[in-house]
Amino acid sequence: MEMAQKVPSKVSYIIFYSVLILFAIFYLLPFWGALTTSVKTAKDVAVTSPLSLPTNITLSPYAEAFKELKKPLLNSLLITIGGMLGSVFLGSICGYALAKYRFKYDNLVLLLLISGIFLPYQAILVPLFQTIRALNLYDTILGLVLTHAVYGIPMCALMFRGFYGDIPDCLIQQAMVDGNGPWRIYRKIILPSTRIATVTVIVFQFTSIWNELLFGLIIGGPDSMPATVALNNMMGTLAAEWNVQMAGSILLAMPVLILYVVMGKYLIRGYMAGAVTAS
Amino acid sequence: MREFFKRHPLIILVIPIGLILYFVYFCIGWNVWVSVSDWKGLTPSYRFNGFYAYTKLFTDSTFWLSLRNTLLLFAIIPICIVLGLLLAILMDQEGLKGSNIFRNLFLLPFTLSFVVTGTIWAWMYNPTNGIINSLFRSIGLNSLAGTWHTSQETVMLSIMIALIWQFSGYVALIFLAGIKSVSQDQINAAKLDGASNLRIYRRLIIPQLKAPLTTAIVILAMYALRSFDFIWVLTGGGPGYASHTLPILMYKETFQATNFSIGAAIGNVLLMIVLVLVIPFTYRTYRR
Numbered sequence: 001m002e003m004a005q006k007v008p009s010k011v012s013y014i015i016f017y018s019v020l021i022l023f024a025i026f027y028l029l030p031f032w033g034a035l036t037t038s039v040k041t042a043k044d045v046a047v048t049s050p051l052s053l054p055t056n057i058t059l060s061p062y063a064e065a066f067k068e069l070k071k072p073l074l075n076s077l078l079i080t081i082g083g084m085l086g087s088v089f090l091g092s093i094c095g096y097a098l099a100k101y102r103f104k105y106d107n108l109v110l111l112l113l114i115s116g117i118f119l120p121y122q123a124i125l126v127p128l129f130q131t132i133r134a135l136n137l138y139d140t141i142l143g144l145v146l147t148h149a150v151y152g153i154p155m156c157a158l159m160f161r162g163f164y165g166d167i168p169d170c171l172i173q174q175a176m177v178d179g180n181g182p183w184r185i186y187r188k189i190i191l192p193s194t195r196i197a198t199v200t201v202i203v204f205q206f207t208s209i210w211n212e213l214l215f216g217l218i219i220g221g222p223d224s225m226p227a228t229v230a231l232n233n234m235m236g237t238l239a240a241e242w243n244v245q246m247a248g249s250i251l252l253a254m255p256v257l258i259l260y261v262v263m264g265k266y267l268i269r270g271y272m273a274g275a276v277t278a279s
Numbered sequence: 280m281r282e283f284f285k286r287h288p289l290i291i292l293v294i295p296i297g298l299i300l301y302f303v304y305f306c307i308g309w310n311v312w313v314s315v316s317d318w319k320g321l322t323p324s325y326r327f328n329g330f331y332a333y334t335k336l337f338t339d340s341t342f343w344l345s346l347r348n349t350l351l352l353f354a355i356i357p358i359c360i361v362l363g364l365l366l367a368i369l370m371d372q373e374g375l376k377g378s379n380i381f382r383n384l385f386l387l388p389f390t391l392s393f394v395v396t397g398t399i400w401a402w403m404y405n406p407t408n409g410i411i412n413s414l415f416r417s418i419g420l421n422s423l424a425g426t427w428h429t430s431q432e433t434v435m436l437s438i439m440i441a442l443i444w445q446f447s448g449y450v451a452l453i454f455l456a457g458i459k460s461v462s463q464d465q466i467n468a469a470k471l472d473g474a475s476n477l478r479i480y481r482r483l484i485i486p487q488l489k490a491p492l493t494t495a496i497v498i499l500a501m502y503a504l505r506s507f508d509f510i511w512v513l514t515g516g517g518p519g520y521a522s523h524t525l526p527i528l529m530y531k532e533t534f535q536a537t538n539f540s541i542g543a544a545i546g547n548v549l550l551m552i553v554l555v556l557v558i559p560f561t562y563r564t565y566r567r
Contacts, residue, residue: 016369023366024384027448031387033410034399049413050402090295103289109296116303118553120505122529123546126313126539127306130323150302153295182288211392213508218534228394232512235398242402249398253391260390264383267390268452275453275494 038062038246045243061241065234065248072230073251076210079144079226084205086149091156091201096186098157099164100172110161116154117277121214132219139221147219148209156201158277159270163197164190196266203263204270207256227252307550313543320537332544342545345523348435349552352503352524355439355446360495362443363450364488368480370451371458382455385448393445397512400441404428404513428514431521438510438522445509446502450495457491458484493560500557504549525549 033050038061040054048054097103098110121128128147129138137143167190175185191198216226225233231248260267317328336342366385370378388396403410404427412424428437461484469479507526510516516527523531525545533542 013372013375016372016375020366020369020381024381027385027388027444029414030396030399030403030410030444033402037402046408049417050408050410051414051417090298093291094295097289097292101289109292112296112299112304116299118501118557119303119307120526120546120549120553122505122507122526123310123550124303124306125529125546126533126543127309128302129534130309131302131306150298153299157295183291207390211394213392213394213511214530217511217530228392228508231394231398235401235512242405245398246402249395253395256390256392260383260387268386271386271389271449271452272456275498 034246034249037243038250040243042241042243061243061247062251064241064244065251068234068244069227069230069248069251072225072227075141075220075224076227077255078141079148079216079224080206080209082141082145083148083152083209084202086145087152087156087205088198088201090149091153092160092198093186094153094157095160095162096164096190097182099161100167100169100190101182113154113157116151117158119151121151125214125218129218138219139224141224143219144215144224144226147215148212151215152205152209155274155277156205159201159204159273160197162273162277163194163200167193196269199263200266200270200273203259203266204274207259207267210256310543310546314540314547316540318539318543320539323539328540332538332540336541336544336548341520341523341528344520345525345528346548348522349504349506349524349526351435352439352442352506353500355442355503356496356499358443359447359450359499360492362447363452363495364454364485366447366451367454367458370455382448382452385451387448388445389449393508394512396441396445397509400437401428401513403441404437428522429518431518434514434518434522438513441513442502442506442509446499450499453491453495454488457488461487497557497560501553504553504557 029051036052036054037045037050039057039059040048041056041058041060044054044056094109094113098106098113132138132143132147135143135146137146171189172185175189180188211228212226213228213232216229217232220226220229231245231252234248235245312325314332315327315329316325317331318324366381369375370381372378406412406424406426406429409427411427415421415423425433428434465483466479469483474482505526506524507530510522510524510527511530514522516523516531525548529542529545529549532538532545
């Protein structure tokens with residue numbers, strides 16, 4: 001095959017790289033400032049530039065932030081895992097049914113789910129608050145798990161619907177002829193052949209629930225407070241101690257950062273699928 | 280039971296669909312009811328009170344300020360789109376090494392919680408020795424060192440800059456995927472015809488990016504309308520009322536001032552905006 005002739009010249013590469021590097025600095029600058037500040041003593045924070053390297057590194061801001069955030073971080077982990085499992089499982093069975101079966105009112109179900117993605121939560125917060133209180137779930141991990149599981153269903157269902165749609169129908173028809181019911185097919189064919197899709201949705205849901213503030217603020221209390229709420233409260237009480245706040249931010253970001261480094265491919269796939277779904 | 284389940288296997292869908300019907304649709308109806316009730320204070324009260332909450336809201340200047348700020352956030356949409364498209368095109372250049380690294384770096388802010396980025400930007404903008412002002416002072420641009428999110432005049436601008444920082448990498452990702460899906464044959468054919476790189480983007484690639492463009496607009500608009508977390512962490516709606524958006528106002532009216540009927544009314548206003556702006560836009564683009 002003939003090579004495309006117009007490859008950009010050396011000069012343009014230099015320009016491309018310079019612009020990209022400039023933007024990379026713009027995107028990374030806040031993190032750099034947070035990182036250096038988080039390992040400085042309070043005295044150094046007051047007298048040095050936040051961008052300068054620390055002269056004497058201290059981890060005590062992390063110790064202090066961790067003391068404040070230990071329980072909320074554990075709460076967040078439980079809420080996130082519970083809410084993620086609930087929404088992924090319920091979304092998956094909805095997505096499967098919508099992708100592979102025609103049933104009564106299937107289009108209506110699809111419409112109800114799509115509209116759910118666009119719901120501004122402010123329009124249901126009061127009834128949600130009342131429901132959770134009536135169920136005696138206010139300030140409990142279970143209350144937050146339930147909330148996240150439910151409001152995660154629309155996005156998960158539509159993402160799974162897209163992924164399951166790629167499985168050839170003939171596979172399913174053959175299995176049906178062999179006398180398998182829909183849920184046997186789900187377990188034996190659909191789930192094993194879409195492992196990557198499942199991981200994608202799991203990573204996507206994990207980060208969105210972990211990062212969330214509003215529900216935690218309204219349904220969480222002293223016992224069940226997630227780390228997002230706790231970090232925000234810390235800001236109110238320790239306004240002067242920026243090193244502790246930055247250490248706290250980094251602690252809160254850590255699980256997502258690790259996930260991004262280790263499974264970034266899946267998270268990016270999730271963002272793409274989510275983007276297509278949401279529009 | 281077993282027999283029934285065998286005959287109607289999809290009956291299990293009753294659970295997720297029932298949850299959605301209750302927690303989304305029934306709750307919307309309930310919220311409308313709250314908004315026309317006289318519920319004030321912590322004890323629920325559902326006596327019909329007409330449009331009291333709405334009249335009260337529409338005659339409150341804080342409401343109009345919050346609405347204006349909410350719509351003002353839409354201004355980040357075109358900026359994120361231009362910036363995202365520029366970055367996507369740069370990363371798409373043939374033979375450019377490390378474009379994945381750039382993509383991952385640009386996307387990093389989007390992966391993090393608004394609570395993390397809000398806290399970090401509070402430090403960025405800190406007027407006394409925050410990151411931005413220290414940077415300006417160290418390169419001798421003292422005049423650019425500002426009061427950022429702590430003054431009424433610049434608070435919305437500060438919020439918008441930070442949100443552009445957080446979202447533009449995501450928009451770049453959406454556009455990059457769109458560019459990559461343009462057929463390589465078409466691009467090669469145009470190259471053989473001697474079309475310049477710039478011309479290929481302008482005439483061939485960008486016109487094919489309608490779907491990613493719609494996606495980006497819808498997602499950014501939804502974030503703008505639901506803008507609570509970031510603003511709550513950075514400014515709490517202040518100084519004064521200067522950075523109140525509708526979600527912030529709703530939270531304060533409902534869960535701090537316990538004006539439940541007014542809070543519910545604000546929620547309904549947001550829902551109406553979504554119904555009027557976002558859904559027809561999505562529908563029109565996808566019907567074609």
